[in-house]
Amino acid sequence: MEKFYYDNKIVKQFGVATLFWGIVGMLVGVLIAFQLAFPALNFGIPYTSFGRLRPVHTNAVIFAFVGNAVFAGAYFILQRVLKTRLFSDLLSKIHFWGWQFIIVFGAITLVMGYTSGKEYAELEWPLDILITLIWVVFGINMFGTILRRRERHLYVSIWFFIGTWVTVAMLHIVNSFQIPFSWIKSYSFYAGVQDALVQWWYGHNAVAFFLTTPFLGLMYYFVPKAADRPIYSYRWSIIHFWALIFIYIWAGPHHLLYTALPEWAQALGTVFSIMLILPSWGGMLNGLFTLRGAWDKVREDPILKMLVVSLTCYGMATIEGPMLSLKNVNAFSHYTDWTVAHVHIGALGFNGFMIFAMLYYLVPRMWNTTLYSRKLANAHFLISTVGILLYAIPMYWAGFAQSLMWKKFTESGQLQYQFLETVTHIVPMYAVRGVGGLLYWIGAFYAVYNLYKTMKQGRFLANEPDEAMPLSAQPLPTQKMHWHTAIERKPVQLLVLSLVVVAIGGLVELVPTFLIESNVPTISSVKPYTPLELLGRDIYVREGCYTCHSQMIRPFRDEEMRYGEYSKAGEFIYDHPFQWGSKRTGPDLHRIGGKYPDSWHFTHMRDPQEISPGSIMPAYPWLIKNDLYTANTPAKIRAMQKLGVPYPEGYDQICIQDLRLQADSIALALNAAQIKTSGDKEIIALIAYLQRLGTDVKK
């Protein structure tokens, strides 16, 4: 027998960071929820406007709250099921501080408006490189630990962690290809349809491999531990793992149904999404059935309560997801708050409750005590469950109501409702949703207090002793090994096989769209943006306009009547990055060009309510005051040329002249409409871009 010590310090650090970022990230969520009901909460300054804070919220809860929780859980579990200390204390330390640095740096850059404009991958290129490095550190630390283990067999949780590591690495690297034009800003390597496909291949699988597979790793450990009995069926867990990672990777295109994405790719996305029901529900039932004979405990124990609701929410979200992938359902649900409700069932229910259950389990054990107050934990469970309901129900309602209103025609065949009417109708629902979020946040605060008191009353055990026989001293089994058993004992092979399995889906999906030109037919009248429009587009990206406005008109009667001709793949070939969006809190903007005069846009950006009473759009007064920064325009043009945008050779030298000419003509038109401004303001560039949108095909 060998004696060794588990490293609890790193688990403690990641656990505390989880709570801290959870409180911060959710609070930002509550604020932006109320901003949609009360636009005055945008405060009229750039750093607190919805478009910038929304990415702060999503990145904070996904990568800071959930990310830190996954690392805490994985490092706790790895040591226990492998019977060894983590590979390197130094790597653990670099991993922890590196990740916290990325979070802080990321939050600052997002608030400053440095964003790649791709949902859930908003962080800019220096951060993308840092994330890659820290992820490699995590990988080395995990694999080093696995290779030093004293348990021959790799428990199922470990497979899920390995699958997570390898797939997130692949997704992050492929989606983050970009050409920098300054120390912090870059353009996506891909354009239009291709960018959309890569982005949602990434985006969907971020849900799959950052928010799901690591949580199944946690589930397979903490559910048996909390219920004090082995998992219901270990056989199921094997199927669960392979089927889940194999199928998930194909499902991304279901975010792009009815868009300009080739139809065969849409069909693949739908089919694989439906197939996902099987492994998802198999896994959920495996977790719930583990509690057979232990349901009496569920009534008492807040940890088990949270685990049960967590798994139930997982089941609900994973039946709903495939349903939303059906084209007829998606035609109705997409761009509405239904999607927001769907993700929060997963985020607050599945991820959130799993994390809090884990922390309620871990902290008393590592501090050698019992939970400070079981009553308070039960109160947390109750208030947060009510919070989830108050969040989700109004959002489902808002989604259904708004979609019905969008598609409603009068008897004479006209659209019955203006877009704004469909928004003001659901504003009360936005307010209730904010209250739901606030309740969930209060619940999280109970957890912070309860866990803090638990830590205070106990004594932290930084190095926890255990002993096990070294692997070399353990006898090999006498029976013949199955091929899968062999794989499970060889972590490197498991890693390679997982990579092969997830890479196949990515290749079949992405390669044809890239190699076969007919997938994106060019339209001869579609020309590159002028320098001024390009700068305007960068402002559009900076302010996060895509968080509320789509640029993708689907081929439906109501959308064509409301917004104009449906969007074609060939219209986006110079869009680095694509800005199709995924939610219409405001109307689609793909054919906004030429719809209103310049003066309308000027007044609207200064104060949306002045033009559209009842509008919930924030005001953008700084765009009118700020001077347009043009010094790096040549660098932007050169970056675009590298990406294949056909600006003439040497255009970077003369682009500023063109920019000035266009800006001055817009300023003159505004002056003629009694608006005092000059051609060197940011608003001029934004107006130029908006007026260009979707007009090329009309030429």
Next chain:
Amino acid sequence: MKFSNYLKAIDEVSIYPLISLLLFVTVFVGVVIYMYTLDKNQIDERANIPLK
């Protein structure tokens, strides 16, 4: 232009869904066969790793 035109433009496009289906069925059947051939004792031993 209708979206299905893009689809038709790929040479032998029908091969993609077929490859996908074949791959999935192969992996799935492989895993199911393996699962059924597992020894009960081995399974129990593994399932109990976290509780050791």
